[in-house]
Amino acid sequence: xxxxxxxxxxxxxxxxxxxxxxxxxxxxxxxxxxxxxxxxxxxxxxxxxxxxxxxxxxxxxxxxxxxxxxxxxxxxxxxxxxxxxxxxxxxxxxxxxxxxxxxxxxxxxxxxxxxxxxxxxxxxxxxxxxxxxxxxxxxxxxxxxxxxxxxxxxxxxxxxxxxxxxxxxxxxxxxxxxxxxxxxxxxxxxxxxxxxxxxxxxxxxxxxxxxxxxxxxxxxxxxxxxxxxxxxxxxxxxxxxxxxxxxxxxxxxxxxxxxxxxxxxxxxxxxxxxxxxxxxxxxxxxxxxxxxxxxxxxxxxxxxxxxxxxxxxxxxxxxxxxxxxxxxxxxxxxxxxxxxxxxxxxxxxxxxxxxxxxxxxxxxxxxxxxxxxxxxxxxxxxxxxxxxxxxxxxxxxxxxxxxxxxxxxxxxxxxxxx
Amino acid sequence: xxxxxxxxxxxxxxxxxxxxxxxxxxxxxxxxxxxxxxxxxxxxxxxxxxxxxxxxxxxxxxxxxxxxxxxxxxxxxxxxxxxxxxxxxxxxxxxxxxxxxxxxxxxxxxxxxxxxxxxxxxxxxxxxxxxxxxxxxxxxxxxxxxxxxxxxxxxxxxxxxxxxxxxxxxxxxxxxxxxxxxxxxxxxxxxxxxxxxxxxxxxxxxxxxxxxxxxxxxxxxxxxxxxxxxxxx
Numbered sequence: 001x002x003x004x005x006x007x008x009x010x011x012x013x014x015x016x017x018x019x020x021x022x023x024x025x026x027x028x029x030x031x032x033x034x035x036x037x038x039x040x041x042x043x044x045x046x047x048x049x050x051x052x053x054x055x056x057x058x059x060x061x062x063x064x065x066x067x068x069x070x071x072x073x074x075x076x077x078x079x080x081x082x083x084x085x086x087x088x089x090x091x092x093x094x095x096x097x098x099x100x101x102x103x104x105x106x107x108x109x110x111x112x113x114x115x116x117x118x119x120x121x122x123x124x125x126x127x128x129x130x131x132x133x134x135x136x137x138x139x140x141x142x143x144x145x146x147x148x149x150x151x152x153x154x155x156x157x158x159x160x161x162x163x164x165x166x167x168x169x170x171x172x173x174x175x176x177x178x179x180x181x182x183x184x185x186x187x188x189x190x191x192x193x194x195x196x197x198x199x200x201x202x203x204x205x206x207x208x209x210x211x212x213x214x215x216x217x218x219x220x221x222x223x224x225x226x227x228x229x230x231x232x233x234x235x236x237x238x239x240x241x242x243x244x245x246x247x248x249x250x251x252x253x254x255x256x257x258x259x260x261x262x263x264x265x266x267x268x269x270x271x272x273x274x275x276x277x278x279x280x281x282x283x284x285x286x287x288x289x290x291x292x293x294x295x296x297x298x299x300x301x302x303x304x305x306x307x308x309x310x311x312x313x314x315x316x317x318x319x320x321x322x323x324x325x326x327x328x329x330x331x332x333x334x335x336x337x338x339x340x341x342x343x344x345x346x347x348x349x350x351x352x353x354x355x356x357x358x359x360x361x362x363x364x365x366x367x368x369x370x371x372x373x374x375x376x377x378x379x380x381x382x383x384x385x386x387x388x389x390x391x392x393x394x395x396x397x398x399x400x401x402x403x404x405x406x407x408x409x410x411x412x413x414x415x416x417x418x
Numbered sequence: 419x420x421x422x423x424x425x426x427x428x429x430x431x432x433x434x435x436x437x438x439x440x441x442x443x444x445x446x447x448x449x450x451x452x453x454x455x456x457x458x459x460x461x462x463x464x465x466x467x468x469x470x471x472x473x474x475x476x477x478x479x480x481x482x483x484x485x486x487x488x489x490x491x492x493x494x495x496x497x498x499x500x501x502x503x504x505x506x507x508x509x510x511x512x513x514x515x516x517x518x519x520x521x522x523x524x525x526x527x528x529x530x531x532x533x534x535x536x537x538x539x540x541x542x543x544x545x546x547x548x549x550x551x552x553x554x555x556x557x558x559x560x561x562x563x564x565x566x567x568x569x570x571x572x573x574x575x576x577x578x579x580x581x582x583x584x585x586x587x588x589x590x591x592x593x594x595x596x597x598x599x600x601x602x603x604x605x606x607x608x609x610x611x612x613x614x615x616x617x618x619x620x621x622x623x624x625x626x627x628x629x630x631x632x633x634x635x636x637x638x639x640x641x642x643x644x645x646x647x648x649x650x651x
Contacts, residue, residue, distance in 0.1 A: 007527055
């Protein structure tokens, strides 16, 4: 195997080492190109990771459905009729649409985004109060600072427990005061705090200042009967959200005698759309980064080719001597191409190492708990391999230019006495 | 060893064609020491280039060690050069960033001789030219005569059939020239076939045969009584 030939490599390093400073300057282009490529890719990846972190806990394949007022008259009903979902709707939807994975009904005190005063030992907080099924946590994961979220047991026994938001805690408690096990009063009913959660700063559907109590407790405590405010729904991962969304709406419109063309009677929000937009955005960003990086790399490699062309010119006599002594064109060509590869790959690795260092520093500065959409700036193994293979490929192609120039040197011309 | 029949060569210079070799016929036996003489423009260097497969003839026959040399592509020419020929140039043509020993070992590298054997052979031939102690020195640290001796060692290292020397003493003073010629004579004494292109009569007299070229033809081809260079050293 010629690739393991020690002499070949010592030949290559001897020629490269002959003019170390120039070799270094040549490398600089590729080093910087590689730094740019890795930083761009790392940044784009970091942004992608950052968004993923922000969305962590929120099922990407989910939607929210709530009732509003009709905007079209239908079957003798006038427009402007307020629609009120019933708890049985949840059961019907779950039965009739098998694509629904989790369906969490919710009811809230007051109107939508309504605020209720929550009391504790003379302190008050204007909070949104929700009656929830524990499985809502499967769709929108709550990041708990203390305690736990509502569970099935709370549900079946209609326990008077609640989970409060960090903001609510701040209003109702002194700093550092223990809250778990303490009671708060809502509409004259006492609830025992079992957990405090930290709202997600970036996707905030529930509001910052909220209190969650079990759905069943809500029904009993506030006499809401079988009314239901809205539904958080996650669909199976192989199903498109808009498809299920229209199925649900059709079914509900039919049940509540709503005009099929009425767009306003039932409100919904497709979470997957947000995800798709974000991943399309980060995808484009990664593509652009790669493109820009590769072009920079190409410029760097072309600089190497240029220097090698000059080197070949300078070494005309030496190459002539080698040819006279029996070097075949193949041997000469191989040596020049390998020089190109060695410079490029070495410079590439240096640039890569520097860029990884930068990314590590950036990661360190951003840290774990930043709200910026940047997290874990790194390039992936396939990206690394891709750029590496591309770099070697380019260096071979570009190295062929000076190599072909070198083999056009005829020994007789090179050795002609000046 | 060498048979040449009716060799022609012309160069195109723009519209004009310059006929340099106009039918050369000559043979060289094994162990000969031949001087090819002639003024500049006589075609002696062109002849040597063709003999050295650095250039090709337009017509005619060239047989080297019973191998007809024709239809050479670059790769084939390089192989034949490596196998059959050793070159000594006027300006030494050593690779300046390689030590004497590395320069001598270079043709062996292209013969794919293993590294260790190469180094041993390089030292052996450097010893033969009396420069064993200079093996690790770069060409820039050697005198002209020493450089030419390294070049001769390099030409010998590949154990060629024929040694081709193009004005080997052209860049040397007369004392050093005689030293180099002494070395060449001694190598010839061992049975090596050597061709020397020169325009210096005293150098030619140190060969065993003089071929005189003028305007692309051989005008004289005579065996002579060799003058030993030893006596001048």
